[in-house]
Amino acid sequence: MLRQAQHDSAKTRTTENTQHTTEKMELRFEHSKKEVSRMTTEELREAFLVEELMQADVITKVYSHYDRIIVGGVKPVNNAVELGNHEELKAEYFLERRELGIINVGGNGVVVADGQTYELDKMSCLYLGKGTKDVVFKSTDPANPAVYYLLSAPAHANFPNRLMTKEEAAPVQLGDSNTSNKRTIYKYIHLDGIRSCQLVMGLTVLETGSVWNSVPPHTHTRRTEVYFYFDLPENQRLFHFMGEPQQTKSIVMQNHDAVISPPWSVHFGCGTSNYAFIWGMAGENQVYSDMDPLAVVDVK
Ligand SMILES: O=C[C@H](O)[C@@H](O)CC(=O)C(=O)O
Numbered sequence: 001m002l003r004q005a006q007h008d009s010a011k012t013r014t015t016e017n018t019q020h021t022t023e024k025m026e027l028r029f030e031h032s033k034k035e036v037s038r039m040t041t042e043e044l045r046e047a048f049l050v051e052e053l054m055q056a057d058v059i060t061k062v063y064s065h066y067d068r069i070i071v072g073g074v075k076p077v078n079n080a081v082e083l084g085n086h087e088e089l090k091a092e093y094f095l096e097r098r099e100l101g102i103i104n105v106g107g108n109g110v111v112v113a114d115g116q117t118y119e120l121d122k123m124s125c126l127y128l129g130k131g132t133k134d135v136v137f138k139s140t141d142p143a144n145p146a147v148y149y150l151l152s153a154p155a156h157a158n159f160p161n162r163l164m165t166k167e168e169a170a171p172v173q174l175g176d177s178n179t180s181n182k183r184t185i186y187k188y189i190h191l192d193g194i195r196s197c198q199l200v201m202g203l204t205v206l207e208t209g210s211v212w213n214s215v216p217p218h219t220h221t222r223r224t225e226v227y228f229y230f231d232l233p234e235n236q237r238l239f240h241f242m243g244e245p246q247q248t249k250s251i252v253m254q255n256h257d258a259v260i261s262p263p264w265s266v267h268f269g270c271g272t273s274n275y276a277f278i279w280g281m282a283g284e285n286q287v288y289s290d291m292d293p294l295a296v297v298d299v300k
Pocket residue numbers: 183185203204213214215225267279288291
């Protein structure tokens with residue numbers, strides 16, 4: 001309600017205007033394996049699901065205490081939107097001690113970072129390093145707005161700001177149509193791509209008729225991961241599985257929802273149609289292939 005009131009109070013709304021309202025950042029603390037194994041549907045959703053990330057002309061952020069990652073979303077329609085800052089960070093500006101990965105899953109847009117303009121078409125990724133002060137998000141066409149997904153982690157060194165298109169992201173084909181998991185993985189921020197302190201980020205696109213992601217499943221206690229689902233039709237849903245490998249739970253998700261996967265949790269999903277998702281990690285190391293694999297037959 002507060003969000004709506006603030007939004008309505010914005011007086012003029014042309015694309016030339018910058019929305020200065022900084023939304024309140026939601027804080028989420030951790031939950032133990034034991035707690036999670038006993039959670040109801042509602043409790044699970046409240047703890048791990050991030051809904052309504054993409055709202056017109058406001059920035060949304062959720063601070064998770066799993067590896068202190070911040071998940072965010074911006075959809076500039078009539079206004080440009082600033083990255084903003086938050087009291088909880090006790091920082092001069094948002095990226096004073098953080099780094100940020102941005103992937104656009106909507107129409108063409110522009111991100112201006114410290115005076116430098118970066119054009120992001122659908123599935124382009126922009127990395128902004130520690131020390132970047134002013135960040136503004138814009139859409140090229142209000143009728144087809146950009147939809148920016150954000151993932152931020154603490155950073156202790158600066159790596160250069162860098163843009164990467166989907167074509168440059170070295171696509172890798174994985175899976176098989178016989179197991180309904182034929183998909184293409186695009187890696188952007190990783191050890192052989194855009195360099196960062198701890199962020200690892202990319203996206204996966206499933207082929208028509210393929211609905212299972214990240215199967216066979218895996219865990220990586222060294223890193224927290226967040227999945228953000230997109231290009232899932234409005235009238236379809238996705239069943240995201242989480243929890244300990246022998247204690248799985250499902251969370252039903254819709255397009256543009258994100259879900260936090262604690263370091264000890266599996267993360268895989270099945271949709272009622274094909275879809276795509278952004279995956280992003282932070283933690284102990286950045287080796288993409290560092291996963292502890294699980295056999296499908298061992299999942300419970
Ligand atoms: O740790 C890596 C992540 O879970 C994802 O990259 C997996 C994924 O995109 C896929 O299998 O489709």
